[in-house]
Amino acid sequence: MGRHLYVDADTRQTCLEKPLIECHALYHQICQQIFASQHGPPRPPDSRLTVRGFDVLSGAVNRSEAAALSCMVSNQIDEKDRVLTVVPVSGALEARLLAAMESTLDRGLSALLEAYYASHFRVVHCQLYRTEVDGERHYSFRWHRDVEPMAQIHVMIYFTPSGPDDGGTQFLDFAETARLAANGYAFGAFEDRVLSLDGVLPKGDSPPEPERPLVDAGDAVIFAAPRILHRGVAPKHGHRDVLVLNIMPSLVPWRATLEEFGTDHLFSVDGGTRNTLMTDPFDPLMAYFAGNPGPVDMPPWAMFGGMLPA
Numbered sequence: 001m002g003r004h005l006y007v008d009a010d011t012r013q014t015c016l017e018k019p020l021i022e023c024h025a026l027y028h029q030i031c032q033q034i035f036a037s038q039h040g041p042p043r044p045p046d047s048r049l050t051v052r053g054f055d056v057l058s059g060a061v062n063r064s065e066a067a068a069l070s071c072m073v074s075n076q077i078d079e080k081d082r083v084l085t086v087v088p089v090s091g092a093l094e095a096r097l098l099a100a101m102e103s104t105l106d107r108g109l110s111a112l113l114e115a116y117y118a119s120h121f122r123v124v125h126c127q128l129y130r131t132e133v134d135g136e137r138h139y140s141f142r143w144h145r146d147v148e149p150m151a152q153i154h155v156m157i158y159f160t161p162s163g164p165d166d167g168g169t170q171f172l173d174f175a176e177t178a179r180l181a182a183n184g185y186a187f188g189a190f191e192d193r194v195l196s197l198d199g200v201l202p203k204g205d206s207p208p209e210p211e212r213p214l215v216d217a218g219d220a221v222i223f224a225a226p227r228i229l230h231r232g233v234a235p236k237h238g239h240r241d242v243l244v245l246n247i248m249p250s251l252v253p254w255r256a257t258l259e260e261f262g263t264d265h266l267f268s269v270d271g272g273t274r275n276t277l278m279t280d281p282f283d284p285l286m287a288y289f290a291g292n293p294g295p296v297d298m299p300p301w302a303m304f305g306g307m308l309p310a
C-alpha cells in the first residue's frame with residue numbers, strides 16, 4: 001500500500017465538477033484540513049511570502065555547487081543565441097539538480113511553504129532556464145500573472161548571481177497587484193502585456209513601485225506567480241541560470257510523494273509548457289484531465305490575488 005492519501009470518490013467528483021480555479025482551491029482546502037488534523041490550527045502568517053507574495057532564501061545551495069551547475073548548463077547548450085532556453089535535463093545534470101532542490105527544501109523552503117499553505121506541498125515539475133541578454137523579447141519579461149491554480153508557487157534557485165546588471169525578477173506585492181487589477185491589469189493576453197505599468201493607472205495616482213531582490217548564486221527567490229504581478233529582467237551581460245520549482249498543495253509531505261512515485265515526472269519533456277490548471281489535483285502527480293476541462297474563468301477573489309475564496 002502506498003503512502004499517498006486518496007480523497008473519497010464523491011468528494012473528488014464534487015470538486016472536479018467545479019470550474020478549474022475553484023476545483024484546485026477546494027483541493028487545497030482539503031489539504032489544509034488534513035494538515036490541521038496532524039499539526040493543529042495554523043499559526044498567524046508572518047513571512048514576507050505570506051504577507052507580500054515574494055521572499056528570498058539565502059544559501060539554498062552552496063555557492064560553489066551553483067557555479068558548477070552553471071558550467072554544466074554551458075556545456076549542455078549548443079546554440080548561444082536563444083533568448084530564453086529551457087535546458088534539456090538528464091543524467092548527471094538531473095542528479096545534481098535534484099540534490100540542489102533537496103538542499104533548498106531542507107534549508108528553510110519546506111518550513112516556509114508549509115506555513116504559507118497551512119498544508120503539505122509537492123514539487124510538481126521543474127524547469128532549468130538560461131536567459132541571455134536579449135531576454136526582454138520574451139513575454140515572461142513583460143508584466144504578468146501566471147494563469148495557474150492560485151496556490152501555485154514558483155521557486156527560482158539561482159546558479160548565477162543576480163546583481164543590478166544581471167538577470168532577475170521584479171515584483172509588485174499583493175496590495176499593488178490588487179490596485180492594478182482594479183484598473184483592469186491582471187491576467188491579460190500575452191500580446192497585451194506591457195514592459196512598464198506607468199500608463200495603466202489613472203493620471204495623478206502614485207506609480208507602482210516594483211521591487212527586485214538582489215541575490216547571490218545559490219540563493220532562491222520564492223513567489224506566488226498567479227497572485228502577484230512580476231516580470232523577468234534580462235541580464236545586461238552574460239546570462240542567468242535558474243532552476244524553477246513549481247510547487248502545489250498536497251495531501252502528504254513532498255518527500256513521501258517522491259519516495260513513492262520517483263522523480264521521473266519532475267523533468268518531463270513538456271516541462272516548459274506544462275499547464276497545471278489543466279491537471280487533476282487529486283492525482284498524486286497531477287496528470288492532465290482526461291476530458292476537456294472547459295474554459296478558464298477567473299472569479300473575483302482570484303482576480304484580486306486571493307489564494308482561496310474569501
Ligand SMILES: [Fe+2]
Pocket residue numbers: 140144145146225230
Ligand atoms: Fe511568470
